Amino acid sequence: MESPKYIAIEGVIGAGKTTLAKKISEKLSAKLVLEEFEENPFLEKFYDDRKRHAFQTQMFFLINRFKQQEQFNQEDLFTDHVVSDYIFDKDQIFAYLNLSGEELKLYESIFPLLKRDLRQFDLVIFLQASVDRLIYNIKKRNRPIEKNLSRSYIRELSEAYNNFFFKYNSTPLLIVNTTDIDFVNRDDDFDELFRQIFREDRGFIEYFNPKIKV
Numbered sequence: 001m002e003s004p005k006y007i008a009i010e011g012v013i014g015a016g017k018t019t020l021a022k023k024i025s026e027k028l029s030a031k032l033v034l035e036e037f038e039e040n041p042f043l044e045k046f047y048d049d050r051k052r053h054a055f056q057t058q059m060f061f062l063i064n065r066f067k068q069q070e071q072f073n074q075e076d077l078f079t080d081h082v083v084s085d086y087i088f089d090k091d092q093i094f095a096y097l098n099l100s101g102e103e104l105k106l107y108e109s110i111f112p113l114l115k116r117d118l119r120q121f122d123l124v125i126f127l128q129a130s131v132d133r134l135i136y137n138i139k140k141r142n143r144p145i146e147k148n149l150s151r152s153y154i155r156e157l158s159e160a161y162n163n164f165f166f167k168y169n170s171t172p173l174l175i176v177n178t179t180d181i182d183f184v185n186r187d188d189d190f191d192e193l194f195r196q197i198f199r200e201d202r203g204f205i206e207y208f209n210p211k212i213k214v
Contacts, residue, residue: 004123008084011127014137021085030081047148054098066114130179177209
């Protein structure tokens with residue numbers, strides 16, 4: 001399989017996707033595309049009351065993600081490498097988790113129109129972690145906007161991500177079990193993961209379960 005030029009990192013809140021995207025981007029001197037979640041004026045209200053603010057939060061993310069990915073399409077045709085901390089398709093995970101009824105129908109009528117002309121990534125990396133590890137990471141980084149995230153919501157989100165990527169076949173996919181590794185603070189863990197990403201014999205869909213170091 002050809003070496004990936006356009007790479008996206010995905011995972012549940014707290015999985016480390018932004019950190020990994022930054023580290024890979026730095027190593028490759030690549031263009032870095034980061035989701036602008038802090039610009040969503042509804043997000044904090046959504047974490048306080050999911051049902052009441054789900055639609056506004058979702059539609060803001062949908063349009064913002066589309067505009068960012070569309071710009072990436074137009075500007076980076078000749079960039080050696082691009083690393084993103086999300087894929088546009090991930091928007092559906094949150095939509096089907098949080099919307100229902102007429103709001104979901106409206107979303108379903110808009111999403112495919114926006115998606116159809118966006119570029120696919122050469123490789124998507126899904127960082128899979130236990131709920132306990134995700135909660136640990138969220139508490140450790142201590143973002144004020146995430147202070148009201150419940151364990152039940154993280155569990156729901158984790159299950160939704162797992163289901164989504166279990167069926168995913170749009171691009172090459174590397175699923176990484178990150179529960180027992182620390183690619184942020186341990187160079188060996190990052191280097192091993194980096195080698196897996198650029199392995200010449202990597203298949204279309206692979207699962208990487210790093211050995212626990214003692």
